[in-house]
Amino acid sequence: LRKDIVYLLADSEPSDSKDYSPPGQEYTEAAAEYHNAFENGKSLVTQPVSDRWGEWISFLVPLKHHQTGKVIAVFGMDYPAEKFYNNADSQTFITGMVVFVVWLLLISLIVIISRNRKLKKERLKTAFANKKIRISEEQYRLLIEQMQEGLAVHEIIKDEGGKAVDYRFLSVNKSYETLTGLS
DSSP, X not given: OBTTBOBOOOOSSOTTSTTOOOTTOBOTTOOHHHHHHHHHOOOEXXXXXXXXXXXXXXXXXXXXXXXXXXXXXXXXXXXEHHHHHHHHHHHHHHHHHHHHHHHHHHHHHHHHHHHHHHHHHHHHHHHXXXXXXXXXXXXXXXXXXXXXXXXXXXXXXXXXXXOEEEEEEEEEOHHHHHHHSOO
């Protein structure tokens, strides 16, 4: 931008193309948005702009001097408006699907982490309960073994109707063995 006139510094068209714009050519059809990119120093995507080559949507990126921060040029990339909107629809759909899948993955991850924490708490509760049971069983075993009275633990065997028909010993203490002579 020199004296409020936009000049082209480079063109992507081949130099033998009828649409080629040589470096230094004045861009007389530059829309106001092109001037704004120089003035406010912010990148932008223009609304559709028409010129002698067609209708375009331009991506404008200000290039600033590394010491002063002043805009010294604007890199512009033009995209045919018709293709932009067609591609924008499909890209929006694809982007929407990607965002949806990412959200699903994120929600799944949160659910997995939450369930993992609950399982960890349950494992701790179970481990604590098992420890209490082991201690209780050990105390019970020691108590039974040291009793002076004979003690036998047996299981009742029932028929299909639920009537007791027999029993079998599961364990006996030393006093029982001594008193009865049976192991």
